[in-house]
Each structure stands twice: as C-alpha cells, then as structure tokens.
Amino acid sequence: MDILLTFLKVILVGGGICTVAQILINYTKLTAGKILVIFLIAGLILQSFGVYQYLVDFGGSGATVPISGFGYLLAKGAMEGAKESLFMAITGGITSAGAGIASVIVFGYIFAVIFKAKSKKN
Amino acid sequence: MKTAKDCVNENYLSLVSMTAPKTDEKRSLFRAFWVGGAICSVGQGIRLIFSEVLGLSGDELAAYVSVALIFLGSFLTGLGVYDRIGKYAGGGSIVPITGFANSVVSPAMEFKTEGYVYGTAAKMFTVAGPIIVFGVAASVLVGLIYFVIYRVF
Numbered sequence: 001m002d003i004l005l006t007f008l009k010v011i012l013v014g015g016g017i018c019t020v021a022q023i024l025i026n027y028t029k030l031t032a033g034k035i036l037v038i039f040l041i042a043g044l045i046l047q048s049f050g051v052y053q054y055l056v057d058f059g060g061s062g063a064t065v066p067i068s069g070f071g072y073l074l075a076k077g078a079m080e081g082a083k084e085s086l087f088m089a090i091t092g093g094i095t096s097a098g099a100g101i102a103s104v105i106v107f108g109y110i111f112a113v114i115f116k117a118k119s120k121k122n
Numbered sequence: 123m124k125t126a127k128d129c130v131n132e133n134y135l136s137l138v139s140m141t142a143p144k145t146d147e148k149r150s151l152f153r154a155f156w157v158g159g160a161i162c163s164v165g166q167g168i169r170l171i172f173s174e175v176l177g178l179s180g181d182e183l184a185a186y187v188s189v190a191l192i193f194l195g196s197f198l199t200g201l202g203v204y205d206r207i208g209k210y211a212g213g214g215s216i217v218p219i220t221g222f223a224n225s226v227v228s229p230a231m232e233f234k235t236e237g238y239v240y241g242t243a244a245k246m247f248t249v250a251g252p253i254i255v256f257g258v259a260a261s262v263l264v265g266l267i268y269f270v271i272y273r274v275f
Contacts, residue, residue: 018158
C-alpha cells in the first residue's frame with residue numbers, strides 16, 4: 001500500500017506540473033522552447049527560496065522529472081557550493097546538473113546520427 | 123487610422139480563428155495530466171529499481187534516473203514515437219526531462235542533411251541552448267548571492 005501511495009503522489013505532483021504547462025499553452029500560445037525555459041527558471045527560483053524542496057520531498061520523481069526539477073538541481077548545487085567557496089558557488093550549479101547535460105549531449109548526438117527524421121505527414 | 127490593409131488582415135484573422143480546429147480545453151488538460159503523471163511514474167519506477175538493484179541513493183540515484191529518462195526520451199524520438207505522444211499529450215510530454223531530450227534530438231535529426239557538424243551538432247541546441255544558457259547563468263547568480271549572504275551574515 002505504501003508504494004501505491006508513493007506513486008499516487010508522483011502522479012499528482014508530476015501531472016499537476018504538466019497541467020499548469022498545458023494551461024499556459026492553451027491560453028498564451030507559447031512555444032515549447034519558451035515553456036521549458038519558464039519552468040526551468042521557475043524551479044530554480046522556487047528552490048533558491050527553499051520552496052521546491054518541499055515539493056520534491058512530497059512528490060519524489062513527480063517533482064524531479066519535470067524540467068523544473070532540473071532548475072531545482074541547478075539552484076541546490078549552487079547553494080551548497082556557496083557554503084564552501086566562491087569557486088564552488090560559481091561551479092556548483094553546473095556540477096550537480098552535469099549528468100543531465102552530458103547525457104543529453106551524448107545520447108542526443110548518437111541517436112540523431114543513427115536515426116533518420118520521420119516525415120511529418122504521418 | 124485604419125487602412126484597407128488592416129481591414130483585410132482583421133477579416134483574415136477572424137476567418138482563421140473560425141475555421142481553425144478548436145482544441146477541447148478540458149480534454150487537453152486531462153491528457154497533459156495523465157501522460158505527465160505516467161512519465162513521472164516511469165521515473166519513480168526506474169528510481170525504485172536502481173535503488174534496489176544497484177544500491178544507489180541520494181544525488182547519485184537522482185542523476186542515474188535522469189540519465190535513464192534522457193536515454194529513453196532520445197531513443198523514442200529517434201524511433202518517431204515521442205512526437206506521436208507529443209501530439210496527443212501536449213504539455214504532458216514537453217515538460218518532463220524526456221521532452222528536453224526530444225527537443226535536442228528532433229532538430230538534430232532534421233538538419234542532418236546539412237552535415238554532422240553544422241547540421242546535427244549545431245542544431246541540437248536550437249531549443250536546448252536557451253535552456254542551458256538561462257539555467258547556468260541563473261545558477262551562477264544564485265550561487266553568488268548565497269555566497270555573499272553566507273559571508274556577510
């Protein structure tokens with residue numbers, strides 16, 4: 001039962017964040033790229049005030065899988081680095097987000113080379 | 123002052139809004155909710171498997187989960203499956219990290235005809251570029267502000 005409750009929370013938080021994005025798309029006609037940037041910065045700002053952590057503690061992957069979770073990681077890394085030194089304050093964000101950025105670049109390039117673009121008409 | 127051209131434009135725009143397919147708003151919200159929730163659940167499932175099988179925890183576990191999801195997202199984009207999910211789910215497929223991977227692979231595949239350097243490698247960042255620029259710049263700013271706060275107080 002415990003695991004069921006966990007997944008319920010994940011769906012609630014993750015689905016909720018995606019629904020907010022859909023509301024933005026419906027009412028403002030923003031493009032996908034701008035939606036991604038807005039959610040990234042929103043997660044980053046919320047975490048820099050320590051708020052997003054509560055969402056992560058409650059919703060688990062529901063809060064970390066959306067792109068706002070990526071912003072959360074960037075802010076968290078920067079804040080932890082700031083405790084250590086000026087150098088770590090600057091590099092902390094990209095260090096904690098490094099796995100994501102590196103894998104996007106590597107997998108993205110490999111799969112883009114392997115696969116051919118599908119016709120948009122289908 | 124209204125010119126004849128403005129009138130034509132107005133008429134044209136009202137005609138477009140009349141004939142354009144109306145997106146059912148409640149349905150689109152529901153689709154975004156359940157597909158977004160499902161993708162996050164896949165993430166949670168991968169998280170459970172990695173923590174049980176590989177014995178990972180904390181930040182390392184979170185990093186492995188995002189790597190796995192990015193792998194899945196770019197693979198499905200390569201197969202052409204993710205774009206179909208995107209047509210159905212809208213925001214539900216854009217916002218998860220798999221959508222970020224999709225936004226990298228999609229233009230990269232499309233511009234492969236322009237070569238592997240200025241086509242694939244350059245066009246990978248048409249959407250991901252702004253995300254990395256704003257994300258990293260904002261994180262440096264947050265780091266500097268917190269550095270000052272920690273030192274002063």
